[in-house]
Amino acid sequence: DAKTTQPTSMDCAEGRAANLPCNHSTISGNEYVYWYRQIHSQGPQYIIHGLKNNETNEMASLIITEDRKSSTLILPHATLRDTAVYYCIVRGYNYGQNFVFGPGTRLSVLP
Amino acid sequence: DADVTQTPRNRITKTGKRIMLECSQTKGHDRMYWYRQDPGLGLRLIYYSFDVKDINKGEISDGYSVSRQAQAKFSLSLESAIPNQTALYFCATSDLKFGGTDTQYFGPGTRLTVL
Numbered sequence: 001d002a003k004t005t006q007p008t009s010m011d012c013a014e015g016r017a018a019n020l021p022c023n024h025s026t027i028s029g030n031e032y033v034y035w036y037r038q039i040h041s042q043g044p045q046y047i048i049h050g051l052k053n054n055e056t057n058e059m060a061s062l063i064i065t066e067d068r069k070s071s072t073l074i075l076p077h078a079t080l081r082d083t084a085v086y087y088c089i090v091r092g093y094n095y096g097q098n099f100v101f102g103p104g105t106r107l108s109v110l111p
Numbered sequence: 112d113a114d115v116t117q118t119p120r121n122r123i124t125k126t127g128k129r130i131m132l133e134c135s136q137t138k139g140h141d142r143m144y145w146y147r148q149d150p151g152l153g154l155r156l157i158y159y160s161f162d163v164k165d166i167n168k169g170e171i172s173d174g175y176s177v178s179r180q181a182q183a184k185f186s187l188s189l190e191s192a193i194p195n196q197t198a199l200y201f202c203a204t205s206d207l208k209f210g211g212t213d214t215q216y217f218g219p220g221t222r223l224t225v226l
Contacts, residue, residue: 032212043115043201043217044154087153091213099215101146101153 004088009106012082018075020105022088025069031092033064034099035073037084044087044101047073078109114138115218117202123224130189132221134202143185144203144215145169145177147196154201160185192225199223 005023012018024033034049048055048062050071055062061074075082087104115136124130134143141162146154146169156169158177166177174196178186189196199222203215 034214041148041199041220041222043203043219046214046216049212049214099144099154099156101155103151103153 004090004102006086006088006102006105008103009108011108011110012075012078014080014109014111015077018078018082018107018109020073020075020086020088020107021070022072023070024088024090027068027090028092031090033062033068033071034089034091035060035062036087036089036101037082038087038104039081039084047086078107080109080111083107083109115202115204115216117200117218117221119221120219121222123226124192125226126193128192128225130192130223132187132200132202132223134185134187134218136183136202136204136218138204138206138216139182140204140206140216141182142205142207142213143179144205145175145185145187146201146203147171148199148201148220157187157200189223189225192223194225197223197225 032049032051035047036044038044048060050062064071085104085106087101089099118133144159145157148154155171157175159167160179163179176188199220201220202218205213205215207213
């Protein structure tokens with residue numbers, strides 16, 4: 001699986017958009033970009049994933065650059081409940097490839 | 112995710128004891144996983160199973176064993192617990208979809224302390 005690089009921590013004001021970057025310069029053509037988050041010590045929660053097109057769901061938007069070497073997760077209107085560690089993961093679908101969780105980005109949403 | 116349950120949620124045990132952590136899912140997924148998380152770190156894969164007859168070692172399988180009793184149940188055992196196995200343990204499930212996506216859904220976790 002490709003290695004990802006994320007900032008250790010970020011702050012965001014409540015009600016503003018939170019933009020979380022991720023670099024994955026060694027991503028290969030069959031690897032998807034996934035985002036999860038973990039609130040306190042709860043189980044990681046799936047947010048969104050994509051291959052090359054931008055994606056949006058009820059939780060967030062995922063913007064993937066044209067060369068696929070980086071992506072940004074956007075929480076459009078961050079709330080205090082969005083305070084969590086956010087993990088960017090790249091993963092292929094070949095048999096045996098599994099999720100590799102790094103240290104992630106600790107997002108603090110401030111009142 | 113309420114569709115993935117783990118028991119117990121908390122467990123304190125002593126060095127040398129055998130411990131079993133259990134995971135059940137009602138999502139109907141074929142694939143199941145066990146991860147551990149140490150304070151301040153990401154998750155590391157212990158074992159995974161893609162169907163009832165399939166068991167695979169992950170990154171850190173030493174000191175652990177698993178059993179896939181049914182599609183819905185995947186148990187993790189520590190044959191002789193040691194203090195450095197103190198961690199949060201998470202079970203996850205997934206189902207490979209057409210086109211290759213394989214989103215994992217996690218249980219609430221088991222906090223294990225080995226004294």
